[in-house]
Amino acid sequence: MIKRALLSMALVLAGCDTVPLQDTPTRAQIADSTLPPMKSFSAPRPQVPSRSNANIAADFLALHFELESGRELPIMTRFENPITVRVTGAPPPSLQADLARLLSRLRNEAGIDIRQVGSGAANITIEAVGRSEIRRALPQAACFVVPNITSLADFRRERRREKTNWSLLSTRETLGIFLPNDATPQEVRDCLHEELAQAIGPLNDLYSLPESVFNDDNMHTVLTGYDMLILRATYAPELRSGMTRAQVARVLPDLLARLNPAGNGIGRQRVSRTPRSWIDAMQRALGPGAGLETRVRAANEATRIAQGQGWTDQRRAFSHYTLGRMIQMSDADLAQRHYATALKFLDQTPGTDLHKAHVRAQTAAYAISRGDGANALAQLRGPIEDVRRAENAALLATMMLLQAEALDLEGRGEEAAATRLDSLGWARYGFGSDWAVRALMRDVALLNPRNRLGG
Incomplete structure (x- = not known):
C-alpha cells in the first residue's frame, strides 16, 4: 500500500578518481535548448x-489475505x-x-471495467501533490x-x-491515491502503477x-504479465468481495487453469516464507536516513x-x-564477487531477467572502469533489451550510456556518439531535469x- 522511498538507482562510480565536474570530458556538449525530447x-x-x-494460487492468497505488516485479512475485497x-x-x-496507457492495459490485459472521468465523484481519486506534503502525511512513503478517502486533507x-x-x-467503493507532482516522470509513473x-x-x-511490482525490491516498475494475471483473477466472476481465504482457495485451481492453462504444465517450486528479520534488515539497508555504515551492517545481516x-x-x-x-x-573487488554470487x-x-540486468549494469560499469570495453559490451547487449521490455527508462538510459563508453573504448566512436544521443530521451523521462x-x-x-586521464 505504500511505495517506500528507497535508495535511488544512481550509478556508483567504481574506483574513479575525483575531478571537477566542469572539467569532465563527456563528448556530448549539447546545449539545453537542443537536448532531444523526452521519449516514451x-x-x-x-x-x-x-x-x-500452484505457486500462483499460493501467491494470490498471500497477496489478498495479508497486509505488508503480516496482519491477516478476514475476507477478500474488490x-x-x-x-x-x-x-x-x-x-x-x-x-x-x-x-491513459495504464487504464488501457487494465481493460485489455486484466479485463477490468475501469475508465477515467473528468469531474464529479469517482471510485478512485488520484491527487497529485508535492513530495513534502506526502512526507508530512507518511514520512517513509513516496x-x-x-x-474511503478522496483528498490528502x-x-x-x-x-x-x-x-x-x-x-x-x-468491499471497495472509494479510495484515494497520493502521488508526487515534483518527481521525475518515471517515478510518478512507477507510483501510479503500484498504487492503482x-x-x-x-x-x-x-x-x-x-x-x-507487488515486491518491495522495486526491480519491476510497471505491471507485468504476472501482475495482470493476478488482477484478472481478482475480478473473475468466480470471486467476489466477502469470500474467506478458504473459499477463495477452493476456487483458485479451476480459475487459474481457465485463465492460465500453460501454468498447469509447470512444476511447483518450493518457496519458503520471508522472515520478518530479513525484511527489516533490507529496509534498514535501503531506507532513507541511515548512514552508510549502518546500511552496510544491515545488508550484511540480510x-x-x-x-x-537456504534460499x-x-x-x-x-x-x-x-x-x-x-x-x-x-x-570494488569484493563487490564484484557479491555480484557474481547474485548472478x-x-x-x-x-523470471529474473530484469534482476540480472540491474546486476549487469554494475559489472559492466566495473569493466569500463578497467578499460575493458569488449567485456562491457558483451554484458550489456541482452540486458538492454530486457530493460527496454520492462520499460525502465532510467536504467535503460544508464546502460546505453555505459554502452557508448564501451564502444569508445573499442574505437567505435560514431556508434558511441549515436548511442549516447539516443540515450538522452530516455534519460529525460527517467531522471527528469536537464541538470540530472x-x-x-x-x-x-x-x-x-x-x-x-584526460585522454
Missing part, C-alpha cells in the same frame, strides 16, 4: 508468467461495479498519458493509497479512524515474487539471514546485490579511464 514507450510487451499455477478514476491536485504533464483528519482501516473493509494496482487488487507485497534460510532464489541474489552496491566504493542464483531462477541528465552523463563518462 510504445506498445507494452509483458512476458507470460513463469510460475506454476470493487463490485465498474471503476471510475479521476485526477485532482496539480498533476505533472506526463501523468495523463501514463494514466506515494500511497488509502480506503481528508486523510490527515481521518487517518486514525476505522474508515481508513483496510482490515475493516467489506493495489487500489483495485492485492494489498500485500511479497519479496518472494520474482516477476511482479545476506547472512538469506544464506541461513537459492532472487531474495538471496537481492541480498548480495544490495551488499555489493553498498561496498563497491570501498572494496549465480538468478541464473537458476526463472547531464550529471548522469558526466558520472558515466568518468568511468572511462581515458576521460579520467
Whole structure:
C-alpha cells in the first residue's frame, strides 16, 4: 500500500578518481535548448508468467489475505461495479498519458471495467501533490493509497479512524491515491502503477515474487504479465468481495487453469516464507536516513539471514546485490564477487531477467572502469533489451550510456556518439531535469579511464 522511498538507482562510480565536474570530458556538449525530447514507450510487451499455477494460487492468497505488516485479512475485497478514476491536485504533464496507457492495459490485459472521468465523484481519486506534503502525511512513503478517502486533507483528519482501516473493509467503493507532482516522470509513473494496482487488487507485497511490482525490491516498475494475471483473477466472476481465504482457495485451481492453462504444465517450486528479520534488515539497508555504515551492517545481516534460510532464489541474489552496491566504493573487488554470487542464483531462477540486468549494469560499469570495453559490451547487449521490455527508462538510459563508453573504448566512436544521443530521451523521462541528465552523463563518462586521464 505504500511505495517506500528507497535508495535511488544512481550509478556508483567504481574506483574513479575525483575531478571537477566542469572539467569532465563527456563528448556530448549539447546545449539545453537542443537536448532531444523526452521519449516514451510504445506498445507494452509483458512476458507470460513463469510460475506454476500452484505457486500462483499460493501467491494470490498471500497477496489478498495479508497486509505488508503480516496482519491477516478476514475476507477478500474488490470493487463490485465498474471503476471510475479521476485526477485532482496539480498533476505533472506526463501523468495523463501514463494514466491513459495504464487504464488501457487494465481493460485489455486484466479485463477490468475501469475508465477515467473528468469531474464529479469517482471510485478512485488520484491527487497529485508535492513530495513534502506526502512526507508530512507518511514520512517513509513516496506515494500511497488509502480506503474511503478522496483528498490528502481528508486523510490527515481521518487517518486514525476505522474508515481508513483496510482490515475493516467489506468491499471497495472509494479510495484515494497520493502521488508526487515534483518527481521525475518515471517515478510518478512507477507510483501510479503500484498504487492503482493495489487500489483495485492485492494489498500485500511479497519479496518472494520474482516477476511482479507487488515486491518491495522495486526491480519491476510497471505491471507485468504476472501482475495482470493476478488482477484478472481478482475480478473473475468466480470471486467476489466477502469470500474467506478458504473459499477463495477452493476456487483458485479451476480459475487459474481457465485463465492460465500453460501454468498447469509447470512444476511447483518450493518457496519458503520471508522472515520478518530479513525484511527489516533490507529496509534498514535501503531506507532513507541511515548512514552508510549502518546500511552496510544491515545488508550484511540480510545476506547472512538469506544464506541461513537456504534460499537459492532472487531474495538471496537481492541480498548480495544490495551488499555489493553498498561496498563497491570501498572494496570494488569484493563487490564484484557479491555480484557474481547474485548472478549465480538468478541464473537458476526463472523470471529474473530484469534482476540480472540491474546486476549487469554494475559489472559492466566495473569493466569500463578497467578499460575493458569488449567485456562491457558483451554484458550489456541482452540486458538492454530486457530493460527496454520492462520499460525502465532510467536504467535503460544508464546502460546505453555505459554502452557508448564501451564502444569508445573499442574505437567505435560514431556508434558511441549515436548511442549516447539516443540515450538522452530516455534519460529525460527517467531522471527528469536537464541538470540530472547531464550529471548522469558526466558520472558515466568518468568511468572511462581515458576521460579520467584526460585522454
